[in-house]
Amino acid sequence: MTRYYTKDHEWIAVEGNEATVGITDYAQGQLGDITFVELPEAGADVGIGDSASVVDSVKAASDVYAPVSGKVTVVNAALEDEPELVNTDPEGEGWLWKMTLADPAELAGLMDEAAYQAFVAEL
Amino acid sequence: MSDTYEIDRIKEREPAGPLALALDHWHRERGGRMVEFAGYWMPVQFEGIIAEHLWTRSSAGFFDVSHMGQIHVSGAGIEAALEAVLPIDLSTLPLGGVRYSLLLNEAGGILDDLMVSRWGQGFYLVVNGATKWDDLAVLRESLPDGITLNHLEDRALFALQGPKAFDALEPLVSGDYPLSALTFMRGGQFRLGGVEAWISRTGYTGEDGFEISVPAESAAQIADLVCAQPQVKPVGLGARDSLRLEAGLPLYGHDMNEALDPVSADLAFGINKRRRSEGGFPGADVILPLIASGAATRRVGLVIEGRMAAREGAKVLSGDAEVGTVTSGGFSPSLERPIAMAYVPAALAAPGTPLSIDMRGRRLAAQVVPMPFVPHRYHRKGAA
Structure with missing residues (x-):
């Protein structure tokens, strides 16, 4: 499994043609207490950069963009009752949705973990 | 000048x-x-x-x-001078007393809300941080010569x-x-x-x-x-x-502003009783008739179904008709649900009125409720 990152602070863990998407620890820290997550519909087609989900914190609502294009297969139903999982375990239990990739070549436009850490260090 | x-x-x-x-x-x-x-x-x-x-x-x-502005005003005739600027009755404000008041423009719009305390010499005002520079300019312009204004x-x-x-x-x-x-x-x-x-x-x-x-x-x-x-x-x-x-307390620049009057904002209590009969404050010609007739729109509290918060600027709907705007909204940690303040027509301001909010294309069910959302627990005189 390979994990990639976007400049908008999403992560995507890819295995073959399947992927899991969430927001990074840095993102959850910036958002603060998360109170609600609006998830995409399973079966929905998302384009690269589309707003696929909304994360509501006490402070504000923030879009989560699809890191690559594809079809949503499953969403994380646990977030309905426990949106705070995105705070406590953003890159694990707090994942947002799973998807099949439309074009794996799009992954080339994303950062690996080292590049993302360097990017965050500059913020 | x-x-x-x-x-x-x-x-x-x-x-x-x-x-x-x-x-x-x-x-x-x-x-x-x-x-x-x-x-x-x-x-x-x-x-x-x-x-x-x-x-x-x-x-x-x-x-x-x-960040808030702390201002001291004093000098001969300070009471009359301050009453010419604010709709406050200083004759009923004792030494050490603090009262909520409003800085109004001639059109009855709210320039700021503030707290006024009577000190041994003069009055101590606390104004909002974002508006303090404008407030100071208004006060300097409005208060007569002989009044000393100190920005603390x-x-x-x-x-x-x-x-x-x-x-x-x-x-x-x-x-x-x-x-x-x-x-x-x-x-x-x-x-x-x-x-x-x-x-x-x-x-x-x-x-x-x-x-x-x-x-x-x-x-x-x-x-x-x-x-x-x-x-x-x-x-x-x-x-x-x-x-x-x-606590249902409005925030300047969000739930009230220069385009809104204190009656619509549910802040008419900031216009003290004697001043309602006597007038003589900025905007009195507009505000006193509004107190008598009631305002066309009202600031109300809304509780929202579900967990998605309504945010400032979201449109309020009655049926499919757009009837108002959310001025503050967020998740209430005490109630564990989203709450909001909004301006709606007076006919839709009664507690229990069902409304909805358009939030990013999503329709959130809402209901008018009395404010405060969480009861005040002030230590009032005479209370246990």
Whole structure:
């Protein structure tokens, strides 16, 4: 499994043609207490950069963009009752949705973990 | 307009970039996440908004509100001069009394809301941080010669709010009378940790608590002293906003502004009884008829179904008709559900009225409820 990152602070863990998407620890820290997550519909087609989900914190609502294009297969139903999982375990239990990739070549436009850490260090 | 006035105005113009508060370093050292607010770097949160919010509701939160404007006005004829600017009845404001008032324009619009305290000599005003430069200009223009206006920029202002605020503060103060002599909306001069302090039993969270004005040079010493009390933790702007929203307290620039009148804003209590019959304040010609007839729109509280919060600017609908706008909204940590303030037509302002909110294309079901959303727990005179 390979994990990639976007400049908008999403992560995507890819295995073959399947992927899991969430927001990074840095993102959850910036958002603060998360109170609600609006998830995409399973079966929905998302384009690269589309707003696929909304994360509501006490402070504000923030879009989560699809890191690559594809079809949503499953969403994380646990977030309905426990949106705070995105705070406590953003890159694990707090994942947002799973998807099949439309074009794996799009992954080339994303950062690996080292590049993302360097990017965050500059913020 | 005199040259002197022009010079004053230039000197007091809002600075170009964010300024550092006296406690800037103190906040950063304690992990405060600093954001720009009202022209200052201010902490939006320390350990987290929900935790700080609930701590304030159950114990005591320490807030740095030094961005707010502290102003002292004095001089011969100050009462009449101030009553010409504000719709307040100063004849019923005793020494040490604090009262909510409104700075209005001639059209009846709200330029700011403020607190007025009677000091031994003159009056002490606390105005909003974002509006203080404009307020100072209005006051300088409106108050006659012979009135002295001092912008107390050398003072810091803190709030200590919550059910344990009294227990935390009481051992630290001394004065001519005990801290318990202060009831809601009363203030007095004390020594706090040996430092001269004006302390009033006021605040912006709906809880019992105090606001504390001290010399800026002693700000860090006082903050350390108060926060060393086991009941107290520092709280940022984020929780200040969610606390005041739950308390149904409007925020200037959001729930009221220059285009809104105090009757629509449900702030007509800021126009004191004698002034309603006598008038003689800015905007009286517009506001007094509105008090008699009622305003066409009203500020109301809304509770929202589900967990998605409605945010400022979202449209309010009745059926499919757009009828109003959300002016403040967010998740209520105490009620664990989203709440909001909005302006709606008077006919739709009754508690129980079903409405909906368009939030990013989603329709959220909402209902008008009485405010405050969370009951006030002020320490009123005569109460147990």
